[in-house]
Amino acid sequence: MNIKVLVATHKDYKMPEDETYLPIFVGNAIHTENNPGFQGDDDGENISLKNKNYNELTAIYWAWKNLDVDAIGLVHYRRYLVNKTKNGNGFSQILSTSDFESLLNNYDVILPKKRNYYIESNYSHYIHAHHKEPLELTKTIIVRDYPEYLEAYEKVMGSTSAHMFNMFVMKKIYFDQYSEWMFDILGKVEERLDISKYDTYEARVYGFISELLLDVWLEVNQPRLIEVPFKFMEKQNWLVKGGSFLKRKLF
Template identity: 35%
Template sequence: MNSNNLTMYMVTHKPVDFIPEGRTPIFVGNGDNIRDYLRDNTGDNISEKNPYYCELTAMYWIWKNDSSSKYISIEHYRRFFMDPNALVPKVCPKEKIEGYLEKGKIVLPSITKWHMSVGDIYREGHVGKDLDNVANIIAKEQPEYVADFNQVMSGRDQHGLNMMVLPKAIFDEYCEWLFNILFKLEKETDLSDRSKYQQRMYGFMSERLEDVWLKHNEYNSEVRELPIYFVLDTKLKSILKSEKNRFN
């Protein structure tokens, strides 16, 4: 594969020292971009929504402004896809990611298995009314997704993290579906009385909706799951946490 066909975006809200080879930083929000990274407040953008949408403002920017990449990857400055064959945890090289793409795979984080349903986990940690509103929006706007939504919310498996590697054309289709739902949800939601953490609701909600879209469009059989490499304040801490994640 021509390496120029895959752009591996690393989403960050601050300057960072650790940028794995082959990654392209994209700066989100209104912070001081002293490293001259790509920014999500250029071109067609929703950068002002970053406190509520988290890394989704970068995803929106990529959807609307990247017209040259055949494949794209979304990672975060503290979370990267891990090389599954490395004896000591390390970030998965771009060349290996390209190999998965050549085999027709979508790369996602390893499944998280919850002790209760995905829907109940959301209600326990966030505002349950938002999930009800999403269910109503899907029933009204995308009724063909209702069964998939109900199955995902009643199940206990979740990919999450808004990390992915996939063809740009498929990514565009996903974004069109996702943001259509989230923009409608905005019209029914008041975040003003919520903590800053709970105001990040659209980012949290999208982590659940991703599996709904994958299931409905029958992409689950094409997924290659990879563990996550976590970047902490020391390399030893990063390795230990990543090793623990590998076997969870």
């Protein structure tokens, strides 16, 4: 099985040696001079110039339009899908070619385990962290153009957990279907949304929205899926993250 798992990065960083992984420099059309030699997301048909608004989705778009393989996935330079039964830590635990092949023999989609918010829904978490308007506009477009997804959208918004980070590995037939649906919705949001007054962080809006759209698409299309652990390759300050979470929730 020909599998390519893109490793989205915006700087030089240690990369897996397994040939299934393809490091891709996102926003290459904007910051070519910073690319240490990784594949750029600006070859062929691409949206590399939109990286400041689409985040790692510029890598997903590039793969959708330019790769002819059996399965496509995306992880991040500091965050990987892992097999915790393997000895060691860090890169020694990330999923290998044989791990991917074994899983994809039985499943259509590989996902990181869901992130749980416990005390609030995906919707309330989003609007406490970001501007509300883009999410409301996304719903309007779903109602108008994809009404068969509305029930799933409401279910995902009301849930207290989600598959985050835009991390996944999909068989190509599902990857193509998902990408066409997702980028059509985001493109229509982009046409109607004025982000001229958004700060640099909030301007990444289309990447934020897409994290919730993944579960909406999965709920409707019901591919065979499996969840695996994911791991950060750098230390996380959970005290600071937890404090920020509570601050957004309360204030």
